[in-house]
Amino acid sequence: CIILSILSISVLIDAGVNPTAPISDTVCQPGSTLRIAWQDDGKSPSIASFPKLIVYFMSGSDQQQKYLAKVCELLPSNSQLYCDHVIPQVRPVGKWYFYRFTDGANTTNEYYTTRFTITDSNGQYPPATSPAPPSGKNPGQDGEIVSNSTNSSPTSLIGSSPTSSSSIPTSSSSDTPASYVPVAQASKTAQSNTKPSSAQTAKQSGSSKEVADSKPSNVVSGASFLENTKELVFSVIVGLTLNFLVLPI
Template sequence: MKSTIAFLLTLTATLLSHLPTPSDAFVYPKTPISNTVWKPEQDVTISWHDDKHAPLLSSSPIFDIFLMTGADDKQKKLATIASNVDGGTTTSVKYHVPHVSPPGQIYFLMFQTKDGSGMAWATRFTITDSEGNPGTLRPVIPEGGTINPGGIGAIISSSAKHRKSSAAAAKPAAAFADRTATAAGAHAPVKAANAPAASVGGGNTQEENVVVGGASSHKESSALKASAGGLMAVAAVVVISGLQFLGF
């Protein structure tokens, strides 16, 4: 019985440990924004400024920037855009846009410090197919919901782009939602003792799932807070139900 109670308490602690907090933010992304459209093979600029939350950029935090896809609570890393960025000296990076499938407004950015002290997200924006077709995926938070379901995209090779029909872009976001595995602790940032100069990626694939990683934008952070509250409620139900089952 004691072991069962210990398991329930451990499960609750695990759920709560993955909830993001408002203090996670440290940069405010300026570009891309929600109406931004990227086309494969373009060279684009990603920029940001200080969010006035710790760690302040004046303290020169070292961070990475990732291209992401997926729902608010089941985010998936597609590529490392830039690594070892010095927040004290850098406010923008260039990126060579990769080919993706499907096209649509289902892609976003995540900024994460090397020591895990700060995380921030840019809102979902559109990446088109090779012909400039933006697709039809425009996921929004359902009425009465708290989670943006997003959509699941992937980086594809340039040789495969011609084999992707425009019909795939018309599928609803829900059709892609079950492709992401939920692996807690999938991303454990490692503190860099002597971070080298920032390096910028060029669409290198780095598929990885991030569970309850954060809101898809600064403006959508309230929605994620609500989803975090939902997870807290689930955790509470797990403990209460388990104790009731044991006769408490």
């Protein structure tokens, strides 16, 4: 944030809290940390007498204010006169935003900072209305918070305060199941599972060899049968010849 002065003019002047920052010339970019500061004005009631001090982030007109967020809640007994606010992304951007202080019990004890400027994420914003509307009659704008996600975080806060954080689980190798196979590897794994192992290949090649070796054995068996047939025929012829020779004349 850019703070060009240390003096703030309250929208509503009252005893107790005298805001000193932000001021009219303060310009903040989303993600930056703005220190909201105040002091006791020395009038009654004193800040120390408050049961608590709550700071709200606001927009809207002087007559119709719009609540945006609770920034911090402090115990005045701690004597802390500031709290930090991480500026969110808002819509619309411009000089439409301010803070309201209350004691949390008596709504008549309310105090305000002047309006300050919140830019877009690139630091751009429209010019403020000129001339400035009179105090108590500023029509303002009804702003809204678009996103609280920032890389910064509030510091030196006492009591409850809004926090901004990311819950995207990040993935890690330990989150991956042991049985998990990436899609890109699944088809490759399936193909590798369909290929025969080296032992299966050897067995198949051995079976082929056995089939090839069995063919000559069939040929040998046929030759043996033919040889045996020849011997049988020869034996029959010899036997008939001998019988013919020994017959009586």
